[in-house]
Amino acid sequence: MADIFDKAKRRKIMQAIRGKDTRPEWLVRKCLHRHGFRYRLHDRRLPGRPDLVLRKYNTVILVQGCFWHGHEPCRIGRLPKSNRTWWEEKINRNRARDQRNLFLLEKLGWNIWTIYECELRTATDRAQTLGRLLCYLHGRQKVEYTLASETAERYEVVEEELIFYTSNPKG
Structure with missing residues (x-):
């Protein structure tokens, strides 16, 4: 299917996509701050x-967009x-x-923790x-983690359920 926008319009749309202060990044930042962690951006x-x-x-935390970083397991990461061919090259350059x-x-x-946007989609x-x-x-x-203002549900995360790596095991 052909693009509904001409090249100039598509370029403007793509340039407007933020690289910093995205919603997934804000969700992680709010959670960390609420739990007393301080960080540098x-x-x-x-x-x-x-x-x-x-x-x-x-520790460094990378909050990645599934599309831009080629997150294969999720549907958002599809080309x-x-x-x-241009998109394949672009995503491969990003991955490299x-x-x-x-x-x-x-x-x-540094210990590295990678979080993809699809891991923050649902509550x-x-x-x-x-x-x-x-x-x-x-x-x-x-750790007991409560989702503030989203739901009244409480979730418990127990150490025994986790396998620790230097980076996020889902990534």
Whole structure:
């Protein structure tokens, strides 16, 4: 199917897509702040300018858009049908850059936690993902996470259910 916009209009639309302060990033930031974690945003001194840097925990958190970072398991990460070769090259370049930055961050001794936007879409997914993150940051102790203003449901994340990696196991 052909694009409904001409090239100039499509270019303007694509340029308007934000790289910082996205909704998924805000959800993670609000959760961390609510639980007493303080962080630095987009630290230019680190490779790839990670979204959140928690120096005290020697951890960086990357909040990735599924489409732009080629998250294969989810439907949001699918490539458009038009101009497919260009998009494949673009997403592959993004992935290569991500891998290079992850390698450099690991080499510098940082723990890396990657969260994809699809892991924050529903209230249940959000509670599980953020609960795992909080458990990791709290040093693997039991954490109770309540979704503020979304639902009155409470979720418990228990240490035994988790397998810890240097990066998010779902990513």
